[in-house]
Amino acid sequence: MAQQQQRQGFTLEYPQHLAFFDQYADAQRAVDYLSDQKFPVENIMIVGTDLKQVERVTGRMTWGKAAGYGAATGAWFGLLLGLIVGIFAEPGDWLPIVLSAILFGLVFGVIWGLIGYAFTGGRRDFTSVTQVVATRYELLVEHKLLADGQRVLAGLHNPAVQGSAAQSPQAPQAAPQTPEAQQPPPQAPPAQPGA
Structure with a gap:
């Protein structure tokens, strides 16, 4: 079940x-x-x-930011690769392998980030985050x-709903008719000829 x-x-x-x-x-x-x-x-x-897609612009993209984002991504990738390779290394070689992998990843990330930004040709000079809501x-x-x-x-x-329902306007009721209101209005006397 x-x-x-x-x-x-x-x-x-x-x-x-x-x-x-x-x-x-x-x-x-x-x-x-x-x-x-x-x-x-x-x-x-x-x-x-x-559903709608919302893109929140977070800032302006520059060459420095492109290099920084690339460096961060490359360093993380290098760290991951260095840790995997370091598992199979000799105990004394583990730290140099991890550090050199981070350095190579950082350099590669900077180069790749700058190349990627150059290919945009200035058409997307901003950073943003996208979400579907x-x-x-x-x-x-x-x-x-x-x-x-x-x-x-x-x-x-x-x-709010109960208050508006309780205070909903009702149809206006006609005022009670008094005997004076029921009589037709007085008419003017007929006009005299020659007056």
């Missing part, structure tokens, strides 16, 4: 829409509330929808638990 659940991964048998949220924290709060009410939350999924979050629940989930989730108190 456990293996079957692992194979299913992120799927539900017959998922049904339970609620939409604009923020992930609100969706998380709703699931937490359902859990507090002893609802079987293992039958719920939070699905991010309306959702703009809306949907709660899905197994079809057999949909009614229970809606009932329990309706108990989640949201003062």
Whole structure:
């Protein structure tokens, strides 16, 4: 049974829409509330929808930064390679092998970073980080638990929604008619000829 659940991964048998949220924290709060009410939350999924890619520009790319990023990457690669080769070396040769691998990786990384930056031709003179984010979050629940989930989730108190529902304007009622208001307005006397 456990293996079957692992194979299913992120799927539900017959998922049904339970609620939409604009923020992930609100969706998380709703699931937490359902859990507090002893609802079987293992039958719920939070699905991010309306995905968009966000690229945050972190700074300007220069020759110095390109060399620095290349040096850091090369040094890490050299360290990894030096440690692997150092495992098979004599005990006294281990440190010189690791240090020389770091040095070679650093030099190679600087050269490679500068070549890569030169090939951009100035078309991308900035650094950035990219992330895919959702703009809306949907709660899905197994079809057999949909009614229970809606009932329990309706108990989640949201003062802003309750306040606006309590203060919703009603249709204006007509003022009661008084006897004076029911009579037609007085008409002007007919005009006299020659006046």
